[in-house]
Every structure is written in C-alpha cells, then in structure tokens.
Amino acid sequence: MTLKNQFSDNELLRLMLAGDEDALAELYRRRQPAVYRFALQMSGSKSIAEDVTQEVFLFLMREGHVFDPERGALSAFLLGVARNYVLRRLRVDQLLSPLGDDGEEDGAGLQASIDLCPLDDLTRAETIETVRRAVLSLPPKYREVVVLCELQDVSYVETADILGCAIGTVRSRLHRARALLLTKLRPAESVADADSASVKSARCFA
Amino acid sequence: MNCQRFEQLVSELARGQMMEAEVRSEALAHSENCEHCLARLRDEEKLTRGLQLLAAEMETLEAPAEMELKLREAYRTRHVAAPVAANSSGNSARSRYWLVAVAAMLLVALTVAGMWWRSEAPQQTVAEKSPLKPVETPIVPADPSGSQESVSPTQPGSQDVQYRAGNEPPKRPTPKVNKRNSVTRKPEAQLANHATNEIATDFMPLGGGDVNAVVLQDGGQIIRVRLRRSELLRFGFPVNMERYNENVKADVLVGVDGLARAIRFVQ
Ligand SMILES: [Zn+2]
Numbered sequence: 350m351t352l353k354n355q356f357s358d359n360e361l362l363r364l365m366l367a368g369d370e371d372a373l374a375e376l377y378r379r380r381q382p383a384v385y386r387f388a389l390q391m392s393g394s395k396s397i398a399e400d401v402t403q404e405v406f407l408f409l410m411r412e413g414h415v416f417d418p419e420r421g422a423l424s425a426f427l428l429g430v431a432r433n434y435v436l437r438r439l440r441v442d443q444l445l446s447p448l449g450d451d452g453e454e455d456g457a458g459l460q461a462s463i464d465l466c467p468l469d470d471l472t473r474a475e476t477i478e479t480v481r482r483a484v485l486s487l488p489p490k491y492r493e494v495v496v497l498c499e500l501q502d503v504s505y506v507e508t509a510d511i512l513g514c515a516i517g518t519v520r521s522r523l524h525r526a527r528a529l530l531l532t533k534l535r536p537a538e539s540v541a542d543a544d545s546a547s548v549k550s551a552r553c554f555a
Numbered sequence: 556m557n558c559q560r561f562e563q564l565v566s567e568l569a570r571g572q573m574m575e576a577e578v579r580s581e582a583l584a585h586s587e588n589c590e591h592c593l594a595r596l597r598d599e600e601k602l603t604r605g606l607q608l609l610a611a612e613m614e615t616l617e618a619p620a621e622m623e624l625k626l627r628e629a630y631r632t633r634h635v636a637a638p639v640a641a642n643s644s645g646n647s648a649r650s651r652y653w654l655v656a657v658a659a660m661l662l663v664a665l666t667v668a669g670m671w672w673r674s675e676a677p678q679q680t681v682a683e684k685s686p687l688k689p690v691e692t693p694i695v696p697a698d699p700s701g702s703q704e705s706v707s708p709t710q711p712g713s714q715d716v717q718y719r720a721g722n723e724p725p726k727r728p729t730p731k732v733n734k735r736n737s738v739t740r741k742p743e744a745q746l747a748n749h750a751t752n753e754i755a756t757d758f759m760p761l762g763g764g765d766v767n768a769v770v771l772q773d774g775g776q777i778i779r780v781r782l783r784r785s786e787l788l789r790f791g792f793p794v795n796m797e798r799y800n801e802n803v804k805a806d807v808l809v810g811v812d813g814l815a816r817a818i819r820f821v822q
Contacts, residue, residue, distance in 0.1 A: 365630075370630055373627065377626060381622070381623075382617040382618075386614075386617070399619065403625065403626065406626050407629060410629065410633060411633075441807055441809065441815045476605055476608060477608050477609050484606075499603075499606040499610065500613065501610075524563075531599075531602055
C-alpha cells in the first residue's frame with residue numbers, strides 16, 4: 350500500500366490527474382478544511398461553504414493541469430480558486446437575496462446589524478459571535494485579508510499571491526480592515542466620530 | 556517616534572508581527588508616555604485576541620464527510636466515462652464537431668421530412684407547417700454536485716433537440732410564461748429538475764448574452780433565490796404596486812465560470 354500522506358501536494362496532484370483516486374482523497378483531506386473555513390468565514394453560510402468547497406475540488410479535477418508550481422503553493426492556488434467562487438456567489442446573492450432555508454444564512458446580507466456592544470461584559474462565546482459578525486459585515490476586499498491573515502494565519506506573501514496584489518496592498522488593507530472592525534465594535538455613542546476611527550480607540554472592545 | 560508614526564505601526568505591534576527591535580522598543584516607549592497611543596495599542600491587542608478566539612473556535616470546522624464520497628464518485632465517473640478527457644482539448648473539439656455534424660444532419664432530415672409532410676398533409680396547422688429550426692441543447696458531463704439549491708443539466712435524450720418556428724422574428728424577453736412540465740420545453744427549462752407544477756418564465760439573459768451559449772458550456776448551475784418583486788420591473792414585467800415589497804422566487808442560471816448569466820421567475 351502506498352503511503353499517500355508522505356507525498357507533497359504537487360505529487361498528489363500529478364497522481365490525481367493521472368487517475369489515482371487515493372491521491373485525490375489524500376489531497377482533499379489535506380486541503381479541504383482550509384478551503385471550507387475560508388468560504389465559511391467569507392460568507393457566513395455553511396451551505397455556501399459546502400458548495401464552494403465542492404466546486405473547488407471539482408475544478409481541480411477538471412482543470413488541475415493549469416496549476417503552475419513555479420507560481421506558488423497548491424494551497425494558495427486552491428484558496429485563490431475558492432475566493433473566486435465565493436466572490437461570485439456573494440455577487441449573485443447580493444443581487445438576489447437567498448432563499449434562506451436553514452436559518453443560518455446571515456453572511457453577505459449582514460450589513461450594519463451588529464449590536465454595538467458593551468463588550469467588556471461579554472462572555473467568550475459572545476465575543477466570538479460579535480467578532481464573527483463584525484468580520485462578515487466588512488466589505489469583501491477587507492474581509493478577505495482579515496480572513497486570510499488573521500483567521501487562517503496565511504502570510505502576507507501568500508495572501509498577496511492569493512489575492513493577486515502587492516504585499517503592500519495586503520498590509521494597508523489589513524490596517525484599514527482592523528480600523529473598520531474597531532469602529533464596528535465601538536459602542537454606539539462613539540460611532541458619531543467614527544471618521545477618525547483609525548486614530549481613536551475602541552473603548553468597549555474586550 | 557510621534558503619534559502618527561505610532562499609528563502606522565500599531566496593528567503590526569498588536570499582531571506581534573516581525574519588526575526591527577529598535578523600532579518596536581521606540582514604539583512601546585512612546586505608548587508608555589502617550590495615553591492616546593497606549594489606548595490605541597490596548598484596543599488593537601483586544602481586537603487581536605478577539606480574532607484569535609474566533610480563529611480557534613473555527614479551527615476544527617471542515618466540510619461534511621459525505622462530500623469526500625461525492626467527489627470520489629464524481630472522480631470515478633469522470634475517469635471511467637472519459638479516461639482520456641483530462642488532456643483532450645482536441646478530443647472535446649472533435650466531439651463538438653461531431654455534435655454539430657449530427658445536429659446538422661438531423662436538421663436536414665427534419666427539414667426534408669417537414670417539406671414532405673407539408674406536401675402530404677396540407678391541412679396541418681400553421682405552426683406545424685413552418686420550417687423547423689433546431690435549438691441546440693446542453694451536452695454536459697454528469698455533474699456530481701448534489702447541492703440542494705443547484706440543479707445540474709442532464710444528458711440530453713431524444714427529445715432534447717427542440718424545434719421552433721424558423722420564421723419567427725427574434726424576440727426580446729417578454730413576460731411569456733411556460734408551463735414547466737409542458738412537452739415542448741425550452742432547453743433551459745430542461746435544466747430544472749424540480750418536478751413540480753411551478754410556472755416559470757423563459758430565461759432572460761443578465762447583462763446581455765445568449766442563454767443557450769451558457770447552457771452549451773460544460774455545465775452550469777441553477778440557483779433558486781428569492782428577490783424583491785420590484786426587481787421584476789427591470790425585466791419589463793408589470794408589478795402590482797401594492798405588492799411591491801413582497802418577494803418572488805427566481806432561478807438564476809450560473810455559468811461554469813461562476814457568473815450569473817440568466818434569470819427566470821417562478822410562480
Ligand atoms: Zn502618541
């Protein structure tokens with residue numbers, strides 16, 4: 350029996366494209382959690398995350414030969430593909446509100462619904478939920494850098510690779526995204542002067 | 556170090572990012588003497604902790620186990636049904652050529668049959684006498700996507716070649732309504748597998764484009780959505796102002812490239 354888990358991503362991809370189903374399975378097990386979480390953190394919807402994950406790996410089966418190892422890691426390539434699917438799906442959902450059949454869908458449409466909080470009093474679970482909602486309410490170009498750099502712990506270099514932009518852009522978007530998050534997590538009374546968000550403190554955030 | 560410079564560094568400082576030791580200690584020294592910047596740093600640190608909590612909370616999440624089975628099944632189908640498909644752009648071009656050739660032969664045969672029928676059966680109705688024009692239908696690989704909301708095109712059967720009166724002027728999308736279960740369904744209507752008594756309009760292209768071109772690609776999905784009744788106006792449908800804010804159901808046809816290509820309204 351071949352120990353597929355000792356193979357690199359690139360070797361597994363090559364084997365998969367040559368017809369080795371076990372290579373697909375190993376590659377999937379290794380890389381699907383990051384793809385799924387990325388889609389979930391971007392969309393806030395389990396069903397979108399599942400659809401996107403499936404689409405990403407179907408794409409890999411179909412078009413895996415377009416991956417060029419010279420240009421970056423397969424993990425980054427997969428997140429780049431996932432990003433395209435998520436953004437397209439969000440664009441459709443933005444135009445047309447989802448049917449909302451499972452009651453969990455609160456991703457893209459969650460504009461300004463955050464309960465501006467006395468966060469100091471929040472429990473761990475409440476803090477997580479508040480931060481999750483704040484992240485989801487960010488515009489996609491800021492949300493994606495937060496998801497990648499903060500939640501997925503992807504390096505600036507890889508994030509730049511995934512987003513197809515310069516490292517400096519990643520850095521400045523992340524800075525701006527964090528300022529926006531702090532504004533969103535600020536108590537209602539300080540929202541009035543939110544314009545100076547980036548140089549004022551978010552008193553309530555704990 | 557001044558407040559402005561500190562502001563540029565504060566996120567990186569709170570995230571524990573690599574930075575020159577000298578710059579870091581200068582920044583920290585500034586925050587010790589500047590109440591405002593210290594508060595900024597504390598808030599950024601709290602934000603970092605909140606994000607770390609969220610990341611930890613989601614760390615173990617992954618796609619449901621059955622997805623691997625679905626993908627394996629799709630993979631097997633792909634490799635059994637089309638073992639040379641992976642490196643065969645030439646093959647797919649060739650198969651497309653054959654499809655076109657078969658469609659052309661069918662067209663000729665049916666035109667001849669139609670002419671013969673017309674001469675033999677003069678009492679046919681006007682619609683049946685018209686020269687017939689085939690409308691191509693999607694030829695797609697079996698799509699494994701089992702998503703609740705997405706409906707994959709199916710392999711065409713014998714009734715998949717559709718006919719339409721050839722002398723009709725091209726029509727703009729009009730509020731024409733099709734019974735979705737009717738015998739002479741449009742190819743796009745065949746994409747849906749909702750075996751219901753729903754009534755749907757024709758698919759209307761979004762952003763200009765040919766709907767048939769979309770379904771002729773490798774696949775595509777239909778996503779069922781709900782949207783404001785007011786959106787109907789954009790497609791030339793009359794809207795009852797009293798129900799302006801209500802929702803209506805619609806199917807969005809998404810191409811293999813993920814772009815929304817067409818929409819139809821469902822009742
Ligand atoms: Zn200062």
